[in-house]
Every structure is written in structure tokens, then in C-alpha cells.
Amino acid sequence: MPVKVMIPTPLRQYAEKRESVDLEAKTVAEALSSLTSQFGDLKKHLYSDDGKLRSFVNVYVNDEDIRYLQREKTAVQQGDTISIVPSIAGGAE
């Protein structure tokens, strides 16, 4: 059951410059795990050292933010599009 994962511009350099990757998954967690298995260099940019999604990494299934669904346990089905969207933060000391 292929789903499409959209790669944000800053991370495409770690995924053979691809805009999207089709893969088999039943949940968002499975999709991201499959993605980072395929493209290992993506892992440190998506996950912190404790294995959690970084706070500034946002994931949408179609146009729904997974924070308002079942987060990484959100089910996906054939034809769904998972988008990884950055949020941006920073500031002086």
C-alpha cells in the first residue's frame, strides 16, 4: 500500500535530492522509520538523540497536522500524502 512522503527542501540533499518518496506503511511511524532506513542521513535531522521527533519537525497526513490526529500512530492508507514541514525557531543567548 504505497504512501507518498514529501521531503522538505533542506532535507532533500540527504534523500538523493528527491522531492518525495513512495513507500509501504500502515502508520506515520512506520513511514518515517522506512524513510530513515532508506536514507540514514535523514535520521539526525528528524529525531533527537533520545529517538523522539524533533520539536521543530511537523508531520501532516494530507493536510491534517498529526498532533491533532493520533500523532505518529496515525494510520495511513494507499494514496495518502505525508508531508514533513519545518517550523523555525531560534534566538539570542
Added chain:
Amino acid sequence: MLRVGEALIERIHEHGTRDYPNECCGALLGREEGKDRTVLGLVPLANQRNDSPRNRFSITSEDVRLAEKEAAAKGWELIGWYHSHPDSPARPSEFDREHAWPWYSYIIFQVEKGEPREMRSWRLDDDRAKYQEESIEFISSVPRY
């Protein structure tokens, strides 16, 4: 190298002065050609860090998507971000590094007592360990695409 036109620099400075003593932030839209980038437009955005806006800024994923759409509509790319450091140097803090994405250009500029000062640009290394400074070329007018 990051090329930025003087008119856009002026708009970034005005944003920093207007929002002082809070941090201002916005998106840089433009084109990448080889190792060089040219900023062709800006999307000034609201700093969403209402709890600590004097030394923190935050841009939501919704605003990131908005900036991406604006860039795509013009045939450009979202190439980076700008933010001010009120009364603080124009170099990335540890907090900046922890929250940065690779590839993007991060313009940081100091606003000292409400007056814009030094402006520098930075890019995060692939291993996330540190930034490299990206030289800024200030140009009198931007090319039309």
C-alpha cells in the same frame, strides 16, 4: 555567497527596528545557482514566542507553508530565514544551532538600542555540530526573474 539587494536589507532593518526590543523574523525567497544564492523577496512573519520574544523567535509550520507557497507562486524557492538579535551580536546562539535546519541561509542581524547594526549569514553543517558563515554581498539592485 548570499546576494541581497539594498532595498531588501532596508526592509529587514525596518522590521528589526519596528519590533525592537523583541526579535523579528521572516522568510527569504530567492534563487540558488550553484553555490550562490540571491534573495529576491521577503515574507515578514510574526514572532510566535509570546512568552520570551526579546531573546527567542518562532515561526509556525503554517507560516513556513505560506512562505513556500509564495515562493512557488513566483517561481522562486524558500532559501532561508532572517531574525534579529536585540542588543546581542549577529552570530548564532546555541539555541539557534539546536533548532536550525541544514541548507537554509540564516541571516542574523543585531539591533542595538533600536538601531540596526551588523548583519551576517550562517548555514548549519550537515552534522548539526556548528555553523559556517556565508558571506553576504550587498548589491544595489536585484536581478529580475
